[in-house]
Each structure stands twice: as structure tokens, then as C-alpha cells.
Amino acid sequence: DQGKVNYWTSYANTLSQGIQTYLWDDVNQGSNKLYAWASDQLNPSWLYCYPDGIAQLWPTWARYGPSLRRSATWRGYKSRFPGWASTTPAYPDISCPxxxxxxxxxxAAAQVGDKQSVDLWLMNSQINWINPGRPYPWTVADSGFRALAAQKAATLQ
Known part of the structure; x- marks a missing residue:
């Protein structure tokens, strides 16, 4: 129904604006240029994959903020964690990346058009995660993100 569509559209727009207003701070973040991962954690660092580095990806895959910012945060993650696409299970060590x-x-890579990285991860995830039976910490959410990444990558050149 149109009322629900309007409500959820407004909610999504408010959420996006809140992220840009409260978690991105051009004035106080100095040269960091990173999204905060919580309203009381306003000084994230690329030294930490989680939660600081991963926090950069959520606005990217949700397509929040300007496209130049999304591309820059993706390049930042990729340059600081270059082995991300080769991830392997190693219980109980679920270190990032x-x-x-x-x-x-x-x-996130798919959302910014990095087909090469997505294709590499899809191949590696098939070998390292899917073929062995999706070991811990793989979840149904990972399967969903894998499907979304593959679907988006299929549209990229």
C-alpha cells in the first residue's frame, strides 16, 4: 500500500541523512575521512579492520553518501587490507580480514564497480567456504551477501 511505501521511503531517507550527519564529520575528523562506527566513537582508524574498517563498507554497499566518498572509502579498505578476497575459515580465529x-x-566492492575484486572473492569463497560446507563463522547472511555481490557483478563490465 502506498502509505507503507511512503513511510519506509521517508524512514530510509532519514536514516541516510542521520548517517551522513552524525557518523561523518568533516569538521572534527581531521585527515581521517572515515565514518564513525557509533555516535560516541568519532575517531575511527584504518589501523583496525573491525570495527573501524568494516564500518566504512556499510554506507558503501547501501549507497549512502556521495559516490566519490564511497569510492574513496572502498579504495582505503582495499589498500589497507589487500588480502580480504582470500579469506579462509580458521576456527576459533575469526580475525578480520x-x-x-x-x-x-x-x-561493497560490487557497489563501487570493482568487478575484478568481486570475481576474485567469489572464486576464493567457493573454494574456501562453500565447497567445505560453509564452516563457522559463515552464516545465512553471508550467503545473502554472496548472492547480492554475484548478482551485481554480473552487471559490471
Whole structure:
């Protein structure tokens, strides 16, 4: 129904604006130029894959903020964590990016048009995660992000 469509559209727009207003701070973040991962954690650093680095990907795959910012944060993540597409299971070590699934990361790469990275991750995730039976910490959410990344990558040149 149109009322629900209007409500959820307004909600999504408010959420996007809130992220840009409260988690991105051009004035106080100095040269960092990173999204905060919480309203009381306004000084994220590329030294930490999680939560700081991963926090950059959520606005990217949701397509929040200007496209130049999304591309810059993707390049920042990729340059600081170049092995992300080769992730492998290693229970109980789920360190990021070595043993984290990186499925949301692949979707962020797809959203900014990095087909080469997505294709590499899809191949590696098939070998390292899917073929062995999707071991811990793989979840159904990872399967969903994998499908979204593959679907988006199929449209990229």
C-alpha cells in the first residue's frame, strides 16, 4: 500500500541523512575521512579492520553518501587490507580480514564497480567456504551477501 511505501521511503531517507550527519564529520575528523562506527566513537582508524574498517563498507554497499566518498572509502579498505578476497575459515580465529567471511565486503566492492575484486572473492569463497560446507563463522547472511555481490557483478563490465 502506498502509505507503507511512503513511510519506509521517508524512514530510509532519514536514516541516510542521520548517517551522513552524525557518523561523518568533516569538521572534527581531521585527515581521517572515515565514518564513525557509533555516535560516541568519532575517531575511527584504518589501523583496525573491525570495527573501524568494516564500518566504512556499510554506507558503501547501501549507497549512502556521495559516490566519490564511497569510492574513496572502498579504495582505503582495499589498500589497507589487500588480502580480504582470500579469506579462509580458521576456527576459533575469526580475525578480520584473514578469517572473517568478507561477504559484505564483496558486496561493497560490487557497489563501487570493482568487478575484478568481486570475481576474485567469489572464486576464493567457493573454494574456501562453500565447497567445505560453509564452516563457522559463515552464516545465512553471508550467503545473502554472496548472492547480492554475484548478482551485481554480473552487471559490471
Amino acid at each position: 584473514l578469517h572473517y567471511t568478507e561477504a559484505p565486503t564483496a558486496y
